[in-house]
Amino acid sequence: MARGSIVRRGRSYSIxxxxxxxxxxxxxxxxKRKEAERHLRQILxxxxxxxxxxxxxxxxxxxxxxxxxxxRANVKPATYDSYKSVVNGHLVPRFGDHALSAIARPSLRxxxxxxxxxxxxxxxxxxxxxxxxxxxxxxxxxGYLRSNPAHKFRKPKVSIERxxxxxxxxxxxxxxxxxxxxxxxxxTAIMTGMRRGEILGLQRGDxxxxxxxxxxRRTLYKRRFVTPKSRKGLRAIDMAPTxxxxxxxxxxxxxxVPDALVFPARRGKPMDPDNLIKRxxxxxLVRAELRQIRFHDLRHTYASLLINNxxxxxxxxxxxxxxxxxxxxxxxxxxxxxxxxxxxxxxEKSLFPPKAEPVxxxxxxxxxxxxxxxxxxxxxxxxxxxxxxxxGGAQESSPAAP
Numbered sequence: 001m002a003r004g005s006i007v008r009r010g011r012s013y014s015i016x017x018x019x020x021x022x023x024x025x026x027x028x029x030x031x032k033r034k035e036a037e038r039h040l041r042q043i044l045x046x047x048x049x050x051x052x053x054x055x056x057x058x059x060x061x062x063x064x065x066x067x068x069x070x071x072r073a074n075v076k077p078a079t080y081d082s083y084k085s086v087v088n089g090h091l092v093p094r095f096g097d098h099a100l101s102a103i104a105r106p107s108l109r110x111x112x113x114x115x116x117x118x119x120x121x122x123x124x125x126x127x128x129x130x131x132x133x134x135x136x137x138x139x140x141x142x143g144y145l146r147s148n149p150a151h152k153f154r155k156p157k158v159s160i161e162r163x164x165x166x167x168x169x170x171x172x173x174x175x176x177x178x179x180x181x182x183x184x185x186x187x188t189a190i191m192t193g194m195r196r197g198e199i200l201g202l203q204r205g206d207x208x209x210x211x212x213x214x215x216x217r218r219t220l221y222k223r224r225f226v227t228p229k230s231r232k233g234l235r236a237i238d239m240a241p242t243x244x245x246x247x248x249x250x251x252x253x254x255x256x257v258p259d260a261l262v263f264p265a266r267r268g269k270p271m272d273p274d275n276l277i278k279r280x281x282x283x284x285l286v287r288a289e290l291r292q293i294r295f296h297d298l299r300h301t302y303a304s305l306l307i308n309n310x311x312x313x314x315x316x317x318x319x320x321x322x323x324x325x326x327x328x329x330x331x332x333x334x335x336x337x338x339x340x341x342x343x344x345x346x347x348e349k350s351l352f353p354p355k356a357e358p359v360x361x362x363x364x365x366x367x368x369x370x371x372x373x374x375x376x377x378x379x380x381x382x383x384x385x386x387x388x389x390x391x392g393g394a395q396e397s398s399p400a401a402p
Contacts, residue, residue: 002048004018004044008033012028012097013028013031014026014036015028015043017043017044026039026057029102030097035102035104035107036102046146055101056143059097060095060100060103061092061095063135063144068080077221078226086127086128087135090128091132094114100144104149105149105153108129108153112125116156123158133153136149164293165297165301166298166301168301168305171190174288175187178280185199187242187246190302191239191242191243192214192302193298193299193302194214194216195296196273197221198219199262199263200219200261200263200270201219201261202214202261202262202263203218203259203260204257204258208236211236213236213237215236215237216233219233220270230321232318232321232323234321281295302320313325
């Protein structure tokens with residue numbers, strides 16, 4: 001029968017077990033004793049069943065750093081920055097000294113509870129757990145784990161977030177208070193739904209005047225141009241005539257070369273995104289006496305206008321650059337009730353069309369149905385004439401008296 005033991009050294013635990021008569025030690029790090037017992041029990045059962053195999057020993061910190069280094073060159077810069085922030089800000093402080101194979105579901109449950117108790121939102125907790133799942137899944141494939149403890153782990157539920165966006169009336173009011181030089185930029189944002197980085201990365205050659213479309217090919221991120229975060233982000237947005245006319249006038253002030261930025265700072269350099277918000281967007285909101293919203297909320301206005309106009313959901317998702325239609329529905333589903341109501345009414349009308357009421361001509365009605373007193377007089381006169389004529393005829397045709 002397989003045998004083993006647990007050894008505690010300070011705050012850390014190790015387990016001792018025997019494989020083919022040879023003693024093995026495995027350090028688990030600063031885990032709880034229950035987790036050490038669970039880990040030892042799992043190994044002893046595998047030894048007993050003949051399914052045991054040695055795992056590569058490493059700590060979570062070591063593997064997480066390797067994982068980040070690998071993804072540095074394989075994901076978008078923004079994605080890598082989010083990975084790094086989560087790993088260094090949440091995961092390494094909690095699991096860094098643990099043996100990678102010692103991480104178990106009880107520790108994940110406690111970690112999740114601690115995140116929420118510390119004031120982190122359910123959405124943040126889900127994002128952290130999602131990245132942890134990715135790390136552990138890769139560790140499983142690399143031979144550091146026997147199973148992924150985060151597989152099918154129940155994450156906190158996130159309530160549907162209601163987006164806030166300016167109404168059409170507020171949009172007009174806002175545009176009336178932006179500086180004239182920035183009017184083309186803000187109008188383009190509202191009428192295309194482009195993200196801030198996409199607008200600041202827009203080049204003259206991205207505008208197709210023949211097809212009436214703006215092609216999104218890059219985005220500005222930390223003073224450098226990168227491709228959009230998903231393949232759907234590379235898209236062609238239909239351009240309204242008002243936008244086309246405004247941009248044509250605006251581009252007279254921009255260098256006439258294909259790679260010239262449409263909305264540059266001085267000397268044709270990229271505009272600083274933070275300066276755009278602090279020096280132009282927020283002051284315009286104050287002048288218009290509107291509530292403080294984000295630049296990104298202009299994108300929500302664009303989506304809401306398309307929805308209210310009854311546009312196809314797939315078309316909206318394509319124009320927005322969403323990776324899937326589901327993202328569009330999750331974000332803007334609460335704006336569809338009125339559209340759905342109209343769809344139901346159209347369905348009913350197609351199956352049960354309303355019956356047309358007969359149209360009666362007033363003149364014909366009078367001729368067909370004269371007033372009752374007049375009709376009565378005509379009938380009485382005709383009857384009297386018939387009686388008189390009938391009596392006279394009988395006298396003439398009767399035989400002579402004897």
